[in-house]
Amino acid sequence: xxxxxxxxxxxxxxxxxxRQQLELAARVELDDALVGLPERIAGIDTGFxxxxxxxxxxxxxxxxxxxxxxxxTLARQPxxxxxxxxxxxxxxxxxxxxxxxxxxxxxxxxMVDGHGIxxxxxxxxxxxxxxxTGLPSIGVGKSRLVGDYEEPGxxxxxxxxxxxxxxxxxxxxxxxxxxxxLFVSPGHRVSVQACLPLVLDCLAGYRLPEPTRLADxxxxxx
Numbered sequence: 001x002x003x004x005x006x007x008x009x010x011x012x013x014x015x016x017x018x019r020q021q022l023e024l025a026a027r028v029e030l031d032d033a034l035v036g037l038p039e040r041i042a043g044i045d046t047g048f049x050x051x052x053x054x055x056x057x058x059x060x061x062x063x064x065x066x067x068x069x070x071x072x073t074l075a076r077q078p079x080x081x082x083x084x085x086x087x088x089x090x091x092x093x094x095x096x097x098x099x100x101x102x103x104x105x106x107x108x109x110x111m112v113d114g115h116g117i118x119x120x121x122x123x124x125x126x127x128x129x130x131x132x133t134g135l136p137s138i139g140v141g142k143s144r145l146v147g148d149y150e151e152p153g154x155x156x157x158x159x160x161x162x163x164x165x166x167x168x169x170x171x172x173x174x175x176x177x178x179x180x181x182l183f184v185s186p187g188h189r190v191s192v193q194a195c196l197p198l199v200l201d202c203l204a205g206y207r208l209p210e211p212t213r214l215a216d217x218x219x220x221x222x
Contacts, residue, residue, distance in 0.1 A: 017087055018121065024131050025122035033136045033189035037064045037201045038108030042100060043211025044129070045113035045219040046092040048079065055079045057095035058218030060211060061103050067202060067210040072218060073102035088114070089125035096129060107135065109190075111202065111211040113219075115139040116187035116195070118162060118169040120146055130188025137187030138195045139170075140212050144183050152181055157200060171196045179207045 041064050046057040054076050061071040075098035081091040092114075100110070115124030116139030123131075126139030144162075149172045152158040158174040162183060170185030170192060186195045202209035208216060 012081055014084060014087065017090055021087075021121045021123045021128075024128060025117075027131050028117060028122065028127050028187075029189050030117075030186055030191050031189065032191045032194045034109060034194070034198070037198060039064045040070075040105060040107045040109075041202065041211050042103060042107035042110045043113075043209075043213070043215035044096050044100060044110060045212055045215035046096055047219040047221065049076070049221075052083075053079055055092060055095040056219055056221075057092065057099040058215045059096070059099035059103055060214040060218065061105070061107060062202075062211045062214065064108075067204050069214050071104055072214070073099045074218060075099035075102065086120050089123065089128040092125055093128055093132075096125070097132070100129075100133070109198070110135050110137040110187070111199070111209060112137060112139050112187065113142070113208075113212045113216055115141045115145050115183065116170065116185035116190075118145055118147055118164060118183060118185035122169075124185070124187070126185070126187030128187075134189075136189040138190055138198060139183075139185045139187050140199060140209060141183035141185070142180075142208075144172075147183075154178070156203070159196060168192055173199065175199075175203055175209070176205070176207045182207070 077095040112126035116126040130137030147162040147164040162170040
């Protein structure tokens with residue numbers, strides 16, 4: 001009877017990954033590298049296939065004036081880690097970086113479906129990606145990871161600040177009436193104040209801003 005192959009890799013050192021997060025979070029810059037919405041924006045989103053064994057990341061390059069998609073890429077890689085709260089970027093980032101690198105031109109801004117500095121150690125996937133690539137980045141999360149806030153008003157554009165440990169780390173944005181709010185936070189080379197208007201400028205009638213909405217459709221196989 002043939003032997004069943006087993007995964008002989010050592011288990012991940014989660015304590016080391018958390019230390020690495022803190023080191024990378026110290027490199028996050030919150031000074032604005034942009035003046036207004038740039039001509040080229042990339043949206044990034046990640047999903048999973050084969051019961052989570054394959055990570056599927058999509059990158060969509062969008063024209064900053066029309067918000068129309070210009071190019072899209074897909075990257076599939078073996079999933080690097082199991083799901084561990086607070087360490088999601090290490091699970092998703094290898095495929096996300098691969099998808100981003102396949103775009104025919106580098107964006108001036110990356111919007112990531114996930115969080116920026118609104119993270120327990122200040123390094124959500126948008127901040128992690130920004131530090132590694134040097135690109136300005138913003139996290140647009142569908143649900144809260146950390147922080148306290150008051151519910152924003154019911155109209156498109158209504159927003160309230162998101163605080164974590166006494167510091168503002170982002171915004172809670174009603175992007176569409178009668179929809180749950182989004183959690184917007186800077187990733188890298190974008191300030192807390194600037195990340196909100198940049199996301200508002202990318203709304204086109206849907207809950208999600210166009211760059212991450214288009215990436216979400218590809219990553220989710222819809």
